[in-house]
Amino acid sequence: MAPKLEVEDLNAWFGTKQVLKNINIKIEENAVTAIIGPSGCGKTTFLRCLNRMHEINPDARVSGKVLFNGLNIYGNGVDPVMIRKKIGMVFQKPNPFPMMSIYDNVVAGLKLNGVRDKKSLDAVVRRSLELVNLWDEVKDDLNKSGASLSGGQQQRLCIARALAVEPEVLLMDEPCSALDPISTAKIEVLIRKLAKTYTIVIVTHNMQQAARVSDYTAFFYLGELIEYGPTKQIFENPKHELTEKYITGKFG
């Protein structure tokens, strides 16, 4: 199977500070890839480079290629909005639009793209909320504010919002760091379920979470990709001493 994303010689800067150095990695389709590493190692920047969100920062610069289904997303004429639709993002802190209902939160992206047909929107809301295991909990309260939900529910709503525009890849930036253990467990179950249909890349500080949910793990350190491989190998028998030290807490 061809990789869903192929990153070739990727470098990224904030101003003059280089935060990613010559990253090469192939992200497998319909699998969960976890990105781990200490704070400031470039995990989140890497994630944001995968759907051209890095360049939103005026100081930011990227070089290299990110091939999505073989297309270089940094190629001439490629529409970053189209890329962000196909490669969705879920953030650390649940961020539903607070003034919008649950229903409107889910279809916000579609409405922005001009979809108005109520029947279609209804179907998308139900499908997306069912996908994130939230439908049964909110089906009678679709008009309530998204902000009225618990933190875990809000995060699942945000995932539903990302799924509503039918992406192929889902990028998750520490999606559970603001959640309690029960909500975290629900999101982790959801990640495994979604991996059957979507390609997922998750940045996490929680190494046990990476070990639980991912098929592949990449370890970043000081902007470099130190080691990448099947999660079983990384957590049982890492090849690189830095990986060993980081995952066993022997750093410093």
Add this chain to the structure above:
Amino acid sequence: MSRIIDSGLEELSAVLYKMGELAYHTVLIAIRECVESRDSYNEIREISDTLILMADYVEDKAFELIARFQPVASDLRTIKSYMKIAYDFVRFGRYALDVSHANQKLGGIRNCDKWIISHVKDMGEKVLSMVRLSIDSLKSRDPQLAEKVAQIENEVDKMYFDFLDELIERVDTTIKCAVSSVLIIRYLERIADHSAYVCESIIYITTGKRVILR
């Protein structure tokens, strides 16, 4: 800065070192009992029971460390291997007890032909050196030292089969001596195998590689 898990791992190591020395002692006195006029059965039984209790402790402690710290990489390999090594040490004790039991039932081999006594003594020394090597490899966590067990293991295997071949040729050996010696060298050969298992575990802990030294 040491980690919280380190004190648990150190405690496990200390228990295993003690088990190793007890296991060595029990194999030593079982071998001596074969050729000398002494009865060590009760002492060996007591040590064998102690080793079982200590292995249970290692397993409980290992489970606690897994539950509390979710160890990975070399920590995880160490804990998994420590449980296995504890079992190997229990087997040392058990086979020593089996040797002693055979001695009790059949009177040992001290009154058998000289070639039998000599062969069992030689094989006993080799096996003891393997047990010592396995304990030293554990203490030093030295994979190169652990690898050395493979050669002695081959020698022990050869001695085992050579003995059986010779015994079949020697029609004058009494049934008592034949049964007694065969049982003893069989148990010694099994102890040698478990010494090799311990050394394989040391290599796995330190390098992550799974090797077979037999």
